Amino acid sequence: xSAGAAHGAGGVARAASAxxxxxxxxxxxxxxxxxxMLMFAMxxxxxxxxTFNLPEMGPDDRRRLAPGILWTAIAFAMLVGQARALxxxxxxERWQGLLLSPLDRTALFAVKWLEGxxxxxxxxxxxxxxxxxxxxxxxxxxxxxxxxxxLLGTGGLAAxxxxxxxxxxxxxxxxxxxxxxVLPVASPILIAGSMTTAKLLAGGTLADASPWPAVLLATLxxxxxLGALLFESVLVE
Amino acid sequence: MSERxxxxxxxxxxxxxxxxxxxxxxxxxxxxxxYAPTEKVMGDVQxxxxxxxxxxxxxxxxxxxxGVAGLAYLATRRSGWDEIGRAAVETGTLWATIVxxxxxxxxxxxxxxxxxxxxxxxxxxxxxxxxLGAMLVRKVSHNAEQSARLASVIAIVGVLxxxxxxxxxxxxxxxHPMIFKRGAEGALAPExxxxxxxxxxxxxxMHVALLxxxxxxxxxEDAVSARERLAEHEENGR
Amino acid sequence: MSxxxxxxxxxxxxxxxxxxxxxxxxxxxxxxxxxxALQR
Numbered sequence: 175x176s177a178g179a180a181h182g183a184g185g186v187a188r189a190a191s192a193x194x195x196x197x198x199x200x201x202x203x204x205x206x207x208x209x210x211m212l213m214f215a216m217x218x219x220x221x222x223x224x225t226f227n228l229p230e231m232g233p234d235d236r237r238r239l240a241p242g243i244l245w246t247a248i249a250f251a252m253l254v255g256q257a258r259a260l261x262x263x264x265x266x267e268r269w270q271g272l273l274l275s276p277l278d279r280t281a282l283f284a285v286k287w288l289e290g291x292x293x294x295x296x297x298x299x300x301x302x303x304x305x306x307x308x309x310x311x312x313x314x315x316x317x318x319x320x321x322x323x324x325l326l327g328t329g330g331l332a333a334x335x336x337x338x339x340x341x342x343x344x345x346x347x348x349x350x351x352x353x354x355x356v357l358p359v360a361s362p363i364l365i366a367g368s369m370t371t372a373k374l375l376a377g378g379t380l381a382d383a384s385p386w387p388a389v390l391l392a393t394l395x396x397x398x399x400l401g402a403l404l405f406e407s408v409l410v411e
Numbered sequence: 412m413s414e415r416x417x418x419x420x421x422x423x424x425x426x427x428x429x430x431x432x433x434x435x436x437x438x439x440x441x442x443x444x445x446y447a448p449t450e451k452v453m454g455d456v457q458x459x460x461x462x463x464x465x466x467x468x469x470x471x472x473x474x475x476x477x478g479v480a481g482l483a484y485l486a487t488r489r490s491g492w493d494e495i496g497r498a499a500v501e502t503g504t505l506w507a508t509i510v511x512x513x514x515x516x517x518x519x520x521x522x523x524x525x526x527x528x529x530x531x532x533x534x535x536x537x538x539x540x541x542x543l544g545a546m547l548v549r550k551v552s553h554n555a556e557q558s559a560r561l562a563s564v565i566a567i568v569g570v571l572x573x574x575x576x577x578x579x580x581x582x583x584x585x586x587h588p589m590i591f592k593r594g595a596e597g598a599l600a601p602e603x604x605x606x607x608x609x610x611x612x613x614x615x616x617m618h619v620a621l622l623x624x625x626x627x628x629x630x631x632e633d634a635v636s637a638r639e640r641l642a643e644h645e646e647n648g649r
Numbered sequence: 650m651s652x653x654x655x656x657x658x659x660x661x662x663x664x665x666x667x668x669x670x671x672x673x674x675x676x677x678x679x680x681x682x683x684x685x686a687l688q689r
Contacts, residue, residue: 334568337564337568338565341561341565344557344561345548345552345557351547351551354540354547355544355565358538358540358541359541359568359569359572361576361580362572362575362576365579365580365583386582389575389579389582396571396572396575397568397572400567400568404567404568407560407563407564408561
């Protein structure tokens with residue numbers, strides 16, 4: 175906190191980008207968060223495909239299922255990835271270093287949130303085309319608007335995952351505890367995300383999905399603010 | 412350090428709590444069973460309304476209190492706020508559980524189904540899960556300070572997300588059936604309103620009595636653990 | 650039917666409250682025992 179102030183805004187930005195670069199290099203080298211996330215997301219799709227007996231379904235029913243299954247896969251992949259990433263920090267006692275760095279807690283939260291968001295978006299890069307193929311969705315979607323909806327929803331999930339993931343990590347708990355804490359609070363994101371995506375996957379626009387895109391934006395803002403304000407309280411050890 | 416001993420409540424306070432609880436329960440039962448007329452379509456089962464809806468309101472009251480206490484705890488780090496927060500999460504969860512049990516019984520009789528994804532029932536379920544999470548965090552915490560700090564964070568995140576949960580579930584399911592719908596058939600008869608107000612006051616009185624007892628118990632719990640730590644410390648010192 | 654279900658609704662609700670009170674009483678009793686142990 176005070177150390178950060180001494181270094182000024184430039185110091186914080188440098189320390190933040192250094193942390194981000196180090197984490198990114200590490201992830202690119204090991205794939206320790208992204209690989210399990212991708213596997214998990216695909217497994218959710220396949221499990222849904224066989225349990226809901228997709229081949230027996232008409233195109234209309236499949237289209238109705240797709241958004242919910244997509245968001246289930248996103249949510250669980252995020253939980254797996256963020257729990258993993260934060261546990262790695264903790265196991266290697268990187269926290270001690272992070273807490274002593276000139277980053278204030280809000281900047282630390284911002285970096286970890288951004289990392290969670292990017293991991294989620296990377297998963298979606300594979301997951302969304304796969305969903306379109308598996309569920310036989312019509313072509314000609316508004317891809318830019320779909321990307322925006324995914325960005326808002328994933329950002330909200332990442333904010334909750336970063337705050338509550340650090341909390342469960344300080345308790346020495348993993349994905350199961352994180353899911354229990356995140357998913358009920360994330361229910362507006364999941365509702366708004368699948369309602370918005372349902373319209374978009376049917377070829378509609380964000381405007382057609384009103385008020386759900388606004389709910390996504392509001393939950394993103396709220397959970398970012400909560401994370402930035404409360405991150406300090408889950409870090410102290 | 413507080414010097415409270417022997418009992419959380421003490422005899423007079425226990426009697427006062429019991430009396431307050433009893434008064435609340437009698438007010439609720441009088442309004443619901445004796446004063447309110449039998450509803451024409453649903454029959455007697457509609458009387459669950461006078462218990463169900465005030466329970467939902469009191470669950471909210473408990474959770475909002477827990478959120479406020481959580482904020483105050485993080486700002487001041489005084490265990491007094493945590494004791495209030497702990498008691499409020501417990502009573503809030505009690506009332507939410509009552510909503511979740513009475514709701515399906517009413518739904519089964521009135522609409523022929525145990526569970527409707529009816530907005531108030533759905534939000535109660537989600538809220539209940541959020542605050543069970545806060546209680547779980549306390550259970551697995553390593554010490555009192557961590558337990559208070561982390562449970563406060565969960566309570567704040569939970570409470571500030573509640574309005575969004577509430578709104579999105581309502582928009583998701585369309586609006587709430589009957590009771591508060593404006594217009595002819597859904598409106599409450601004047602006697603029903605009186606019984607409803609009696610239920611609100613009655614359940615709130617019961618809540619205050621339980622909250623006070625739970626709060627004093629939490630205080631005593633902290634005082635006893637502090638004494639035990641002190642005694643252990645002295646023993647090690649010798 | 651309707652009356653029976655009403656009865657079960659109230660019975661279940663008050664049973665939950667009784668459970669809560671019972672837990673509170675038990676907690677108080679155990680705290681009283683801990684205090685006794687401390688004073689000895």
